[in-house]
Amino acid sequence: MPGADEILVVENHHERGLLALYRRGERLVGTLTVDRPTQIVKYRRLITQRATRDEALAYAEASSR
Numbered sequence: 001m002p003g004a005d006e007i008l009v010v011e012n013h014h015e016r017g018l019l020a021l022y023r024r025g026e027r028l029v030g031t032l033t034v035d036r037p038t039q040i041v042k043y044r045r046l047i048t049q050r051a052t053r054d055e056a057l058a059y060a061e062a063s064s065r
Helices: 037-046 053-063
Strands: 006-012 017-025 028-034
Touching: 006 053, 017 037, 017 053, 028 037, 028 053, 037 053
Parallel strands: none
Antiparallel strands: 006 017, 017 028
């Protein structure tokens, strides 16, 4: 995503595919998923809610359990 300050690739050893989170400032502004169709909807909701980077990472960590 152009203009992102940071791109975080989040690993989940329980699922295949890829999850990348894009941050601008402290806000989650984008996501990319590969082979994880249900997650894109959940992260879209976080983007709409103007979630912070830390909130998105906490969600990713909780989802991987």
